[in-house]
Amino acid sequence: MHVLVIGGGISGLAAAHQLLASGVRVTLLEATDRLGGKLRAGSIAGTAAVDLGAESMLARRPEAVELARAVGLGEQLQPPSVAGGAIWTRGAVRPMPKGHLMGVPGDPAALGGVLSPEGLARIAEDGRLPRTEVGEDVAVGDYVARRLGREVVDRLVEPLLGGVYAGDAYRISMRAAVPQLYEAARGERSLLAAVRAVQERAATSPAPPGPVFMGIEGGIGRLPGAVAEACTAKGADIRLNTPVTRLGRVPSEAGSGWIAETPHETVRADAVVLATPAPTAARLLAPHAPAAAAELDTVEYASMALVTLAFRRSEADRVPDGSGFLVPPVDGHAIKAATFSAHKWSWVAAQDPSLFVLRTSLGRYGEESTLQRDDAELVELSLRDLRAATGLRARPVDTLVSRWDGGLPQYPVGHLERVAAIRAAVDALPGLAVAGAVYEGVGIPACVASGRRAARHVLQPAHVPEPAESANENGEKTRHE
Template identity: 70%
Template sequence: MQRSQRSDQRADTTAGHVVVIGGGIAGLAAAHRLVTTGLRVTLLEATDRLGGKLMTGRIAGVQVDLGAESMLARRPEAVALAEAVGLADRLQPPATAAASLWTRDALRPMPRGHVMGVPADPAALGDVLSPEGLARIAEERDLTPTPVGDDVAVGAYVADRLGREVVDRLVEPLLGGVYAGDAYRISMRAAVPQLFEAVQEGGPLLGAVRRVQERAAALQRSGAVFQGIEGGIGTLPGAVGDAVRAGGGEILTQTPVLGLTRREEGWAVRTDTRVIPADGIVLATPAWSAGTLLAAESPAAAAELSGVEYASMALVTLAFRRADVEAYEALRGRSGFLVPPVDGRTIKASTFSSNKWQWVADAAPDLFVLRTSVGRYGEEDHIHRDDEELVALSLRDLAEATGLTARPVDTEVTRWIGGLPQYPVGHLARVARIRDEVAVLPALRVCGAVYDGVGIPACIASAQRAADEITREIIATPTLVRGTGSEAGQ
């Protein structure tokens, strides 16, 4: 295991013990970062598995992702972590990124040249928008500036500048696909910060989008925008967990944390079976859990965390005989399609896994695997339907979109209840207040999808920030280190 990457922080911390609460990718990334500094780490996960929303499963005997399936490679954190835990030779870009929009009763090529659906060139939108929608975009040059203040909803701002059709047909399926949210509520500052900064500079929105694209191009590293992992992104948590153990860390599943108590020096972490002394704590849990655990020691932070809302969704994975789908032109060479909510369909997206990921095609050459997603913030009734009905609804929409009438040989429905935190206007101000309150507590930090982004690299970056801050605090405050090593197992 590589320890040299954090050698700048390696000090006399061998007696320091940090408890990481939560075994999703954020908690695992924090634990991994901490063990590389020489601190002793115990990770506690309430469920019987690691990984959170990163999970693999089997369909028709083939291992596939049943949660997140790719990670942004333009940010370095996720790819670097995968490489650090021995997965470098299994990283794999998509075989195709040719996506479509299912809108206005047809599959239409996804327009190029946009930032989360906000276009730079209206000429690329002729197949997606109506003539009226295109005409509305042209009116922007005559509009007075729209102030954004400290924050603004993406959908509201874009609709004001370019018309609602741009939001409903483009921004909603793209931005909503990431957050399972409502573009008219989602914070531009939190969800699309580069665009927010460009908009603050003034001028037309189309010009701001072009500036974002130019800056991104100047910073673009070579290689794919996204990466997957052979065998599934869901294999990353296990590899990180193995690396944590190899570095001397302890990982305990089925170990819910019931309470946190400050001691004269350090913390007491109460589980259902014991009390674990700790010099530092990383809380890598959803907002509701973090709020409950902080209620006694930081009521203000707990109150802020209680205000974070979540969206739930379901993934329906389907396996077909490849011979049964080869005749459908709409399934060839495409990675899948997105569905604007305004079109009133049940599914909001479909990924053609056997086209998108070469490793899926290689693992099951006689099968064609795809998946659909159902549910978003405010529209979650579908996820409470039984599995058979969700499969039937997905097949109905797939038939209308692609003509596919074949019957699957296997199906799997995965529900992610409270899976994605929402980032409404003012979210970053809420996060700042939470962190300010938590910073008052000795050697305790929070991390995860609530704070700095819901993508895998953002979660990892959040975790590494928390780990680094705790490491610095323990190094700088020797009294925090009280030799808890012999007590942790009691």
């Protein structure tokens, strides 16, 4: 059996790795000149390795860590050197309040300094308000604001959700983004009670031992290359700069298979895993699954930029403490987060102890105007905000701006129903599956799981290709036997 994987991000690579473990022949086509999608490694100040995309992965969900170990990176897995986050709000960098669920507090007493006295008083109304029905789905921000007031959303929920989705909390689906809270809210009248119920269940079912997050020495951006090397060693044919212009169904020894037309050649396969962003998937699926293509055409993306800065410690008047901080949009600053990489990752500091490396992120859904500025302006905006937040006034010895246009799919209210409709339409086509950040989550483990799921799906006996109908050059339906 020959399976074609279209898309060389981490989802496509995970699918290829899973397929090869099942003994099938794999060809992977990537439209650009590199693999990895939003995982990318680079360097700054000459030799210092840095991540230019995602920098860590959730370790409590095992798929990404398992994949890293399977491709020989187990010894390079490292947890963050410092724990605990912070938030820059109301004129100061403050420790992130404890006991919250994606910014929704279980104990309002922990929010002093983050919320105003009026905001704290508004939270107390939650226990007196009548039940707020969540229905089939609801926006996180809307529901939390109705129960606890907008300050909780604007100063806590927004920066945390923004860090994951680069999105708008008042649009993001609670059922998709915070499913534990959604389920608890269905059974509790009070939102605070719902958060406490989630926390109590977690306490009785403790998480497995080990760090919550994990990085890789030299950067998470090493993971795609290691997976690709492992796939190549098992016989995978990986081709870069090979965009697929058309996907078609054709006869095969097993019944009907697929062809992928590229500018260079036509590749034939028994099955296809389509691991591309939504616009490309919609275009390729339109002739075969128009309902899925229509749903994929509605997926919106947020763009963002990462600004990596390297300072000489000897020139820095003040090196900030901690691992970094989040920034609520309501405070009107340009950056939405800062990560002090040299503190957070021991391997970053060890490369060159004379350097202090950090990075900021800018841009979120609906803030395209910020990203229209040139690289130098984004650097200056970052330095301005860092100076205001931490007092750091030094000039960097090197800077690097990484732009991720259309980087993160948005999960608005009704997203899970959209995904179900896409999958139902695609599953009706034998030997085809979709994978990627659109479907099961934007984090690295979720993308790995999505790729593995797609690989298993096309290998199921129920999905051995059967004779298909297609249109000939005259538009007449022809059955391939």
